[in-house]
Amino acid sequence: MTAFFLIAQMAGAGFLALPRALADVGWLSVPMMIIFCVSVAFAGTRLGKSYVLLEERWPEEYKHGSRQPYMEIADKALGPVGRKVALWSVVLNLFGSTVVFIILISDMVYKMIWVAMDEEYVCGITKCHLILIVGACIIPLTWLGSPKDFWQASVLAVVSTAIAVIVIIVEIFSKPEQLPDNPPYPNPTVYSFSLGFGAILFAFGGASVFPTIQNDMADRTQFWKSVIAGFCGILSMYLPVGVVGYAMFGDTVQSNILLTVEMTVPVMVAVGLEIVNLLCTFMISINPVVQTVEEYLGVPSHFCWQRVVTRTLLVMLQMLIGTAIPSFGKILNLIGGSLITMCTFILPPLMYMKLIDDRSDPKWPVKTIPLWKRIYLVEIMIVGIVGGVCSTLTAAYDVILASFNDSCFTHFYNCPNPV
Known part of the structure; x- marks a missing residue:
């Protein structure tokens, strides 16, 4: 279950x-994905051992x-500053x-509405409206307790993702007419490589929730086994959809591979399942x-009106962003x-x-780290620092431009074709 x-x-x-990330980085992204998967999994097992x-x-x-x-973990390893x-x-x-x-759920709902209805009716509602509608629908889901209170969400999310991956691959190979005749594969630039680096990092970036999930295990010492099983599963889905999407569409692939393929009935089903997946992951x-917010505000850990108000306001802030x-x-x-x-x-790696x-404390058993593991952990940190700085600067520039050009505050009633 973990x-x-x-x-x-x-x-x-x-x-x-991922297909868009591969297009930004080039074919070097395939070994990069495998290396990142192994490295993040190893760092995840160290995080579990730290707990x-x-x-x-x-x-x-x-x-x-x-x-x-x-x-x-950060407090015991790095002190009050590390905790902050x-x-x-x-x-x-x-x-x-x-x-x-x-935003992603709103994108996919908008595309499904666009395909299912005539343009004159779709123009009565925009993606900006849908962001507010989706956010309002999500609010009650946040009122639940810890992950152990909604374990069904994880099963639904994994099954939905697996079906979506299969549908995407089958759809791409069964509809060659939707593919570009000569898909472009330009060499990556520093700018595009940095963006793709960030997207690949995002695809493997769940470590911040690992201890919360481990916290609900009956035997937390077995967490490392869950990490290995989980990352094997995630790579088995990531590699096929990433490689096939980039190989077939090249640089023309969109940020969302589901919106790149033709919106047939199977794809519509896959989009619906992915919406379920995203709701569960949310x-x-x-x-x-x-x-964390409730801990600092002193909100009781059981269901109460303070929880409802706090979590509702947080989701409303997300809707604004x-x-x-x-x-x-x-x-x-x-x-x-x-x-x-x-x-x-x-x-x-640093905390471990x-x-x-x-x-x-002399009462603690003396533990050591083999040299090869220590070197590997330091390498993981160096790659993260160097790549993260470049990716952050590039992505921040992109976000600043988007806030001026694509904001709903200036285009709230526009009716752009989502394709």
Whole structure:
């Protein structure tokens, strides 16, 4: 079940943007995806072991779990400053990621309406309207408790994603007439490579939620097995859809592969399933954010009116951001290059090494890290820092342009063709 939660967390919007990411990076992105998958999985197992270390060293504090497990690991490993860095990184990462989900759901609903109805009727409602409608529909889903209270969401998310991947691949091969005659494969530029780097990071960027999911396990020492199973599952879906989408469409592929293929009945079904997937992933991803906010506001952990008000206001803020920058690809690239890099590539290896090297209490069993593992962890951090800085700067420039040119505040009643 934990592996299902991990797949659901990462596969929400990541696989939809992968073909575009491959087009931005070029064929080098295929080995890059595999390396990132292995590296993030390894860092994820170290994050899980860090949480187990907290249980072993401070059993009275953590034997019953924690509402902020990622931040607790950062606090014990890096002190109060590290806790604040982790807190802001995790909260902003998941908050921004769930904004992406709202925009993406709105995109796909708009495309389905456009295909199903005549243009004159569609023009009565725009994607900007749909962002507000989708956000309003999502609000009640956020009132649930922790992931263990909605484990069915993870199963639905994984099944929906697997079906969507199969439909996309079958549709591409069964409808060759929709493919470009000579798909372009231009060499990547520094600008495009940086954007693609951020999108690939986003596709594997679920580490900020890992401790929250691990927190609900009966035996948290087994988390590493769930990580291996989850990343094997995620790579088995990512590689086919990414490679096939880029190989067949080349540089003409859109930010969302589902909106690139012809909108046939099977694709419409896949879009519907992916909307279900994103709704389920939204529920999982927003949970650490709302729990953190509630912890600081003193909101009780049981269902109450304070929870309803707090979580409703948070989603309304997301709706406001979505209407300001209604391009999911641009926000995805920015989050992937900055916050996901911090939560997935930098903090987990650093926290694990600091905890293992901590000798402040002589009662603790002495633990060591083999040299090859330490070198690998340092390499993961270096790749994250260098790639993340380049990707963040490039994506931030894109977002700033979008906020002036594509904002719903200036185009709220426009009726653009989503194709």
